[in-house]
Amino acid sequence: MITLKNVSKIFNAGRPNEFHALKNVTLTIAREKITVFKGPSGSGKTTLLSLIGCMSRPTSGRIFVDGQETTSLPERFLSDIRRSDFGFIFQNYNLIKGITVLENTMLPAYPTGRRHAAVKADAMRLLARLNIDEKAGQKVERLSGGEQQRTAIARALINNPAVIIADEPTAHLDMALSMEFLDIVAEFFGDRKTILMASHDPLVFEAGIVHAVVEMRDGSILEEKQIP
Ligand SMILES: Nc1ncnc2c1ncn2[C@@H]1O[C@H](COP(=O)(O)OP(=O)(O)OP(=O)(O)O)[C@@H](O)[C@H]1O
Numbered sequence: 001m002i003t004l005k006n007v008s009k010i011f012n013a014g015r016p017n018e019f020h021a022l023k024n025v026t027l028t029i030a031r032e033k034i035t036v037f038k039g040p041s042g043s044g045k046t047t048l049l050s051l052i053g054c055m056s057r058p059t060s061g062r063i064f065v066d067g068q069e070t071t072s073l074p075e076r077f078l079s080d081i082r083r084s085d086f087g088f089i090f091q092n093y094n095l096i097k098g099i100t101v102l103e104n105t106m107l108p109a110y111p112t113g114r115r116h117a118a119v120k121a122d123a124m125r126l127l128a129r130l131n132i133d134e135k136a137g138q139k140v141e142r143l144s145g146g147e148q149q150r151t152a153i154a155r156a157l158i159n160n161p162a163v164i165i166a167d168e169p170t171a172h173l174d175m176a177l178s179m180e181f182l183d184i185v186a187e188f189f190g191d192r193k194t195i196l197m198a199s200h201d202p203l204v205f206e207a208g209i210v211h212a213v214v215e216m217r218d219g220s221i222l223e224e225k226q227i228p
Pocket of ligand 1: 012039198
């Protein structure tokens with residue numbers, strides 16, 4: 001379970017361009033469920049996901065991941081948690097050009113100190129399950145959009161994190177590939193992982209696999225809907 005208590009984020013505090021991106025957000029996110037954050041551009045979805053994923057810190061408020069308060073941890077513990085507990089799928093995939101699908105998939109595992117051969121075997125297994133193992137040796141810049149997405153999914157899974165964070169995962173995909181992404185989410189993550197997605201895309205927030213939709217507006221939560 002992930003809990004946020006009175007979480008606020010102010011950018012450029014004390015300057016003329018001070019901006020309150022999140023205002024006193026209190027929220028409980030169920031474990032092993034799929035939660036989608038929707039809302040207009042600028043409503044705070046990405047800011048919220050980056051705070052939950054320990055990529056930045058709130059200006060005030062507290063965040064707990066499975067009972068552990070992440071907001072009080074020093075940076076070096078925070079980066080350990082970020083690596084072990086969270087997998088990230090970014091809107092533009094953030095794959096590293098010039099290296100292969102396999103190397104991109106293995107990257108988040110390097111700082112964990114796991115044996116190279118074991119990580120490679122896991123990466124190849126994931127790529128095979130995602131039906132992209134034939135491209136393992138190919139540099140990522142030559143992949144199609146759907147293949148880049150599947151590489152990003154494999155990379156997000158390599159450390160077997162409990163939580164997957166996907167920010168606008170279908171933004172660059174056509175309808176068929178967006179549906180494929182949702183099928184992969186249902187098949188791979190099912191009820192074993194906590195999935196948090198930010199999306200404008202009705203295909204995502206109206207998908208049958210989604211358990212909760214949190215609607216955001218101007219840095220606050222407008223509505224929280226549990227889908228039976
Ligand atoms: N580093 C920053 N400095 C200043 N303002 C920022 C910074 N990061 C985000 N913001 C502002 O905070 C607000 C919320 O941004 P955020 O990216 O969380 O919105 P979003 O709901 O994810 O939007 P989108 O759907 O367009 O991705 C925006 O107005 C944005 O300009």
